Amino acid sequence: MTSEGTRKMSNTNEDKLLAQLQALIGRKSAPQQARDPVNQPSIRNWCDAIGEENPIYTDPDAAARSPYGEVVAPPAMLGVWTLAGNIPRLPDPDCPRSCAMKLLAEAGYRSTVGANTAEHYSRALKLGEQLSGTLSLVEVSDLKTTGLGSGYFLTALTEFTNQQGEAVGSWKFRTFHFKPRELTDEERAKQQARKEQLAKIPPHLRVRPRPAVMRETAFFWEGCQARELRIQQCGGCGRLSHPPVVRCPQCGSYDLRYQVASGKAKLYSFVEPVYPPMPFMRYPYIVGLVELAEGTRLLTNIVHCPPELVKIGMDLELVFDDTDPELILPMFRPAQPVRNTVTRRFEDVAVGEELPLWPIDVSTRLVVGGAIATRDFEDIHHEVAAAKRAGLKDLLMNVFTSNGLCSRYLSEWAGPDARVSGVDIRLGTPNVVGDTMTLSAAIADKQEVDGKGVITLSLRGSNSLGDHVTGSMTMELPMGANK
Amino acid sequence: MVMSFAGKTAIAGIGATDFSKNSGRSTLRLAVEACELAMKDAGVTPDMIDGMVTYAHDNNNEIDVCRSLGVDKLTHFSLVHHSGGAACGVVHQAAMAVASGACNYCLVWRAFNERSEERFGAGVQERPPAPTPMEVDFGWSSPFGLLTPASWVAMFAQRYMHEYGATSEDFGRVAVACRKHAANNPAAFFYGKPITLEEHQASRWIVKPLRLLDCCQESDGGQALLITTLDRARHLKSVPAVISSAVQGSCDDQQMMKSYYRQSITGIPEMKLCADQLYADTGLSAADIQAAVLYDHFTPLVLPQLEEFGFCKRGEARDFIKDGNIELGGRLPVNTHGGQIGEAYIHGLNGVAEGVRLVRGTSTNQPANVDHVLVTAATAVPTSAAILSRDS
Numbered sequence: 001m002t003s004e005g006t007r008k009m010s011n012t013n014e015d016k017l018l019a020q021l022q023a024l025i026g027r028k029s030a031p032q033q034a035r036d037p038v039n040q041p042s043i044r045n046w047c048d049a050i051g052e053e054n055p056i057y058t059d060p061d062a063a064a065r066s067p068y069g070e071v072v073a074p075p076a077m078l079g080v081w082t083l084a085g086n087i088p089r090l091p092d093p094d095c096p097r098s099c100a101m102k103l104l105a106e107a108g109y110r111s112t113v114g115a116n117t118a119e120h121y122s123r124a125l126k127l128g129e130q131l132s133g134t135l136s137l138v139e140v141s142d143l144k145t146t147g148l149g150s151g152y153f154l155t156a157l158t159e160f161t162n163q164q165g166e167a168v169g170s171w172k173f174r175t176f177h178f179k180p181r182e183l184t185d186e187e188r189a190k191q192q193a194r195k196e197q198l199a200k201i202p203p204h205l206r207v208r209p210r211p212a213v214m215r216e217t218a219f220f221w222e223g224c225q226a227r228e229l230r231i232q233q234c235g236g237c238g239r240l241s242h243p244p245v246v247r248c249p250q251c252g253s254y255d256l257r258y259q260v261a262s263g264k265a266k267l268y269s270f271v272e273p274v275y276p277p278m279p280f281m282r283y284p285y286i287v288g289l290v291e292l293a294e295g296t297r298l299l300t301n302i303v304h305c306p307p308e309l310v311k312i313g314m315d316l317e318l319v320f321d322d323t324d325p326e327l328i329l330p331m332f333r334p335a336q337p338v339r340n341t342v343t344r345r346f347e348d349v350a351v352g353e354e355l356p357l358w359p360i361d362v363s364t365r366l367v368v369g370g371a372i373a374t375r376d377f378e379d380i381h382h383e384v385a386a387a388k389r390a391g392l393k394d395l396l397m398n399v400f401t402s403n404g405l406c407s408r409y410l411s412e413w414a415g416p417d418a419r420v421s422g423v424d425i426r427l428g429t430p431n432v433v434g435d436t437m438t439l440s441a442a443i444a445d446k447q448e449v450d451g452k453g454v455i456t457l458s459l460r461g462s463n464s465l466g467d468h469v470t471g472s473m474t475m476e477l478p479m480g481a482n483k
Numbered sequence: 484m485v486m487s488f489a490g491k492t493a494i495a496g497i498g499a500t501d502f503s504k505n506s507g508r509s510t511l512r513l514a515v516e517a518c519e520l521a522m523k524d525a526g527v528t529p530d531m532i533d534g535m536v537t538y539a540h541d542n543n544n545e546i547d548v549c550r551s552l553g554v555d556k557l558t559h560f561s562l563v564h565h566s567g568g569a570a571c572g573v574v575h576q577a578a579m580a581v582a583s584g585a586c587n588y589c590l591v592w593r594a595f596n597e598r599s600e601e602r603f604g605a606g607v608q609e610r611p612p613a614p615t616p617m618e619v620d621f622g623w624s625s626p627f628g629l630l631t632p633a634s635w636v637a638m639f640a641q642r643y644m645h646e647y648g649a650t651s652e653d654f655g656r657v658a659v660a661c662r663k664h665a666a667n668n669p670a671a672f673f674y675g676k677p678i679t680l681e682e683h684q685a686s687r688w689i690v691k692p693l694r695l696l697d698c699c700q701e702s703d704g705g706q707a708l709l710i711t712t713l714d715r716a717r718h719l720k721s722v723p724a725v726i727s728s729a730v731q732g733s734c735d736d737q738q739m740m741k742s743y744y745r746q747s748i749t750g751i752p753e754m755k756l757c758a759d760q761l762y763a764d765t766g767l768s769a770a771d772i773q774a775a776v777l778y779d780h781f782t783p784l785v786l787p788q789l790e791e792f793g794f795c796k797r798g799e800a801r802d803f804i805k806d807g808n809i810e811l812g813g814r815l816p817v818n819t820h821g822g823q824i825g826e827a828y829i830h831g832l833n834g835v836a837e838g839v840r841l842v843r844g845t846s847t848n849q850p851a852n853v854d855h856v857l858v859t860a861a862t863a864v865p866t867s868a869a870i871l872s873r874d875s
Binding site: 211214242243268269272273275278281285299300307327 | 604607613615618620623624625627628630631633637638639641642645687688689690691693695738741743744
């Protein structure tokens with residue numbers, strides 16, 4: 001068979017597959033009934049897992065004073081209610097998505113990755129509402145080739161109604177079903193060359209330069225090992241010095257001690273070294289000159305922050321980096337934002353306003369707790385071995401947890417009475433345990449819609465691998481004077 | 484306090500090797516060649532040389548230079564610290580030595596193969612952590628990946644941009660001016676190669692916010708000066724450049740390239756200390772200076788130098804530069820030889836030689852009516868500066 005023939009045959013097969021997939025468009029699944037009504041225990045578990053502390057979700061008294069007058073469910077839980085539990089349901093033979101995935105798997109497209117998620121929350125859900133979700137396939141792409149491989153994008157729309165048949169929201173999920181791509185010869189050669197180049201680097205240049213330590217500066221480095229940031233303090237007059245001195249220039253004392261820093265700081269200046277590349281550094285990186293709350297300055301790295309979002313004056317908090325087992329270094333990252341307890345008014349926010357960054361440590365507790373609280377029992381979210389089989393270093397955060405964190409981020413900035421009404425995000429690099437995702441957002445638009453103040457925020461969650469989520473969210477803010 | 488030797492000594496001879504990226508010879512040979520040319524320029528012979536002042540980072544000891552030059556006796560030899568910060572420090576030291584009578588004819592030089600052998604730009608990756616105070620100092624920066632001179636200077640630049648609204652283009656205009664001057668200097672590495680601001684903006688990042696064209700070259704080469712008393716210089720071959728004053732400066736919480744722990748890091752207090760001394764010694768002010776050679780290892784720190792010496796107000800150097808003041812024909816032509824950005828990076832000593840040419844009227848970019856020239860040494864380190872003047 002000629003190669004052209006193969007291509008023809010293959011094209012014919014692909015055309016047939018695409019036609020079969022397209023035939024499923026518009027078909028609806030049987031309505032999936034939620035096993036339980038919207039209920040307080042599930043909400044509480046979700047809030048615990050996501051760290052959501054808005055009292056309108058769990059405290060009847062606080063909720064009574066809110067615009068809803070009663071406890072409501074966090075909007076980002078919409079998709080959770082109708083999911084199966086840990087006991088899988090019998091597959092619905094009519095579900096167009098399942099049918100499509102079966103066709104794709106038979107054709108060799110067995111790998112799946114989430115590409116986009118868009119949710120619309122029409123209103124807040126109240127306790128006792130009984131949801132039902134009906135899924136339809138709304139879009140099938142042509143054969144596409146991405147960095148992952150070749151395959152098809154499927155878009156499924158789930159529409160949610162309550163027991164009265166009232167539409168309460170929808171969830172559009174776009175997934176990519178693909179055959180993993182094999183490396184080209186050129187890429188393989190490049191990879192090999194890089195490996196060989198790395199092997200040539202002498203061991204002492206694979207780690208960051210060690211600091212030289214003298215008797216009078218040892219306290220600082222010992223402090224790092226103990227995960228304390230120490231500032232030299234004169235035992236005589238209390239003066240703080242950094243870098244350390246051997247005699248207090250203010251009072252003349254040789255009795256030099258130290259104070260443990262609070263870990264709060266502001267960025268004073270920074271640089272981003274690019275060239276020449278140092279074999280022991282991971283690029284990009286930022287060297288920051290920070291002003292500690294105590295008043296002294298310190299050279300350090302600014303971590304958990306995309307370089308382009310680093311700004312002089314930003315609030316920072318201390319973290320210790322122990323990626324190098326012999327050298328624990330004090331580093332700084334964007335300070336955790338403070339939860340806002342007074343709701344922002346629509347009139348008081350401006351397009352272009354930037355939210356403070358929020359670094360979130362992707363811990364096993366967060367990933368597993370989040371997966372269970374969102375009824376996601378895929379093994380890559382709770383079984384490390386399964387995650388490793390999937391080529392990941394550790395457990396992977398599920399989409400609903402990411403969604404929940406994004407909602408929490410905006411809500412904590414906007415205040416308890418603001419309501420997230422929609423999410424439209426592109427899914428990128430995985431959030432793997434051990435990494436940190438930093439959320440950032442800015443107000444992209446504000447509109448009055450049907451007497452409601454609606455703001456659109458551009459949102460980004462980046463981790464060490466790139467952008468985990470990028471997209472936009474909409475939110476309703478109260479209008480007019482404070483009640 | 485006015486220095487007793489102010490105006491009583493002179494640079495009587497200058498000499499330099501070619502400036503290149505690969506000299507093809509030892510640094511000692513470069514030092515000796517430069518010294519020989521400086522002696523010839525002044526018309527002095529080896530038997531007259533009795534003093535030598537060197538840079539701490541220069542690897543060519545005076546005794547080795549003596550053996551090849553045929554200098555048999557030295558009555559003064561000393562060494563000035565802090566790299567490029569010593570550029571006018573060696574002049575200061577030599578002037579004191581000849582004024583005091585410690586010696587009569589003093590050579591100073593700087594020679595290295597900074598491009599083909601030991602590149603400073605490669606950064607400080609391989610420092611053994613021996614606990615000398617200098618190594619301990621590196622311990623506060625190197626583990627965080629702050630390893631190169633460009634990165635040390637970029638930290639000041641970022642803060643300067645933040646406080647005064649200066650931009651990368653403002654820094655770029657310094658490079659454009661230097662390269663414009665170098666383009667007309669046959670001794671410059673970038674002779675005939677001017678750049679545009681667009682080229683500066685398109686050049687790659689070295690350390691954000693610094694681009695490649697914000698950085699001086701790395702060069703091989705040697706430069707020497709012959710310093711003696713003004714009275715003696717008047718009887719030598721070439722027109723003397725009077726050392727109206729040469730001073731050093733180091734200030735509070737001074738660090739090598741990383742004086743980041745001061746109240747403000749957008750000024751250069753050690754340069755201000757030099758300015759105050761120079762103006763006190765000479766009775767001159769910024770208004771009396773017709774040209775300047777300002778140390779330009781990296782463009783951003785040229786701006787606060789203009790401010791510290793009073794050529795413009797604090798934070799306004801970018802406007803001063805934008806208005807064309809530092810170019811030939813402007814209020815204060817700066818780095819008429821092309822600077823270290825355009826001519827060569829010889830730790831600032833080539834800038835002192837240009838100061839001499841400006842006073843003699845022999846610069847390839849000679850402004851009219853130059854009576855006094857300001858020359859500065861490296862910024863961000865303990866530094867030095869001089870005012871060279873026409874012999875009246």
